[in-house]
Amino acid sequence: MPKGAYLFEGVILDRAGPSRDYLVLSSEGQVLERGRRGTLGRPRGWLDRIRGIAIPPPFNGHTHLGDAGWPREPPSGTVEEIVAPPHGLKHRWLSRVSLAVKREGIEGALDEMRELGIAGTIDFREEGRPGIRLLRNVSEREGFRCVILGRPRGRAQSPQAVRQILAEADGIGLSALRDVPRDLAELAAAECRRSGKILALHASESEREPIDSILALRPRLLVHLCAATPSDLDAVAQEGVEVAVCPRSNALFGRQPPLAEMERRHVRLLLGTDNGMLVRPDLYREMAFAYYASRLRGQPVRPETLVRAAFLEPWEFLGEPDRAQITADPPARPLVFRLPETDPWYQICCRASTRYIHVLSRRPSSGRRRSRGRRIR
Ligand SMILES: [Zn+2]
Numbered sequence: 001m002p003k004g005a006y007l008f009e010g011v012i013l014d015r016a017g018p019s020r021d022y023l024v025l026s027s028e029g030q031v032l033e034r035g036r037r038g039t040l041g042r043p044r045g046w047l048d049r050i051r052g053i054a055i056p057p058p059f060n061g062h063t064h065l066g067d068a069g070w071p072r073e074p075p076s077g078t079v080e081e082i083v084a085p086p087h088g089l090k091h092r093w094l095s096r097v098s099l100a101v102k103r104e105g106i107e108g109a110l111d112e113m114r115e116l117g118i119a120g121t122i123d124f125r126e127e128g129r130p131g132i133r134l135l136r137n138v139s140e141r142e143g144f145r146c147v148i149l150g151r152p153r154g155r156a157q158s159p160q161a162v163r164q165i166l167a168e169a170d171g172i173g174l175s176a177l178r179d180v181p182r183d184l185a186e187l188a189a190a191e192c193r194r195s196g197k198i199l200a201l202h203a204s205e206s207e208r209e210p211i212d213s214i215l216a217l218r219p220r221l222l223v224h225l226c227a228a229t230p231s232d233l234d235a236v237a238q239e240g241v242e243v244a245v246c247p248r249s250n251a252l253f254g255r256q257p258p259l260a261e262m263e264r265r266h267v268r269l270l271l272g273t274d275n276g277m278l279v280r281p282d283l284y285r286e287m288a289f290a291y292y293a294s295r296l297r298g299q300p301v302r303p304e305t306l307v308r309a310a311f312l313e314p315w316e317f318l319g320e321p322d323r324a325q326i327t328a329d330p331p332a333r334p335l336v337f338r339l340p341e342t343d344p345w346y347q348i349c350c351r352a353s354t355r356y357i358h359v360l361s362r363r364p365s366s367g368r369r370r371s372r373g374r375r376i377r
Helices: 089-096 099-115 128-142 159-168 182-195 211-215 230-239 247-252 259-264 283-296 303-317 344-351
Strands: 006-014 017-025 031-036 048-055 060-064 120-124 145-150 171-174 198-203 221-224 242-245 268-271 335-337
Touching: 006 303, 006 344, 048 344, 060 242, 060 268, 060 303, 099 128, 128 145, 128 159, 145 159, 145 198, 159 171, 159 182, 171 182, 182 198, 198 211, 211 230, 230 259, 242 259, 242 303, 247 283, 259 268, 259 283, 259 303, 268 283, 268 303, 283 303, 283 344, 303 344
Parallel strands: 006 048, 060 120, 120 145, 145 171, 171 198, 198 221, 221 242, 242 268
Antiparallel strands: 006 017, 017 031, 048 335
């Protein structure tokens, strides 16, 4: 056995489903060996023996980190009044506050996600190229992965404006289709296809929008779909388009994503936390809220669906399916939760928090900010 290794015995949740296996983990938390329980030779010299649930790290499917520095309770109002461009409260705030306030807000949100063991986020970044640069600079310095989907400022719709965004961003993240001229949406779609980058947009958040004209743009990712009909969901599932749902953000506007319908129709789901000014980017709270809210609605969603949306499906979306698997080759770095092995999807969905993450080793922050709390892995 390697020196200084941990032995994990419990349930492994990865894209192959649950299995009762053992893992030998390096002191840095890397998988050195995986095998069936009971087949390991005589154990010796473990740093620790851990029981619980091992799972690949989660990835936030939808954020707007630019407004994470908003310091107050979110006021009540409609989507238009609070977050829609160009005159929603959020956009007025973004145009008013200093770069330092935005930067600090982003740093705080990235720090929080890292402490939660979240591997990265797919972020819709407003404010054109300066907005992309701000998030890129902070995330690179902090060593936190951000898939940045930018958008041209205002209603700028020249091919050049779109290309300038795509030169710096990982794709385009549009506000709702009704907020942008059709020409701009089609231009963005064509440029994303040409450059192999991601086209994403909010859709049917508070009112139903025509799904055919949205799908005609061939987006990779839609966000919300609260007001989508069952046949809209069928069309989305048929096209294999991913959908990021953000139940806590929706709840603030009196909405819920139809999770049980989405599950029944095999819509490919990611879980996101949406605007930083409304909701902190904590996927564990998001999963638990989604589960309870769906039961309150009388249309329960399975814990497995939510856990897959937060921990496994994002890696498929990113084209890195190996990361949704726990193997020694390539060596995975799973999160290990000290939770009961019974109903493991439920345990992760409703009970996971940093309280239960087994800290295998401490690693200093890669950024200039130091966390006050413990560091995971
Ligand atoms: Zn959003």
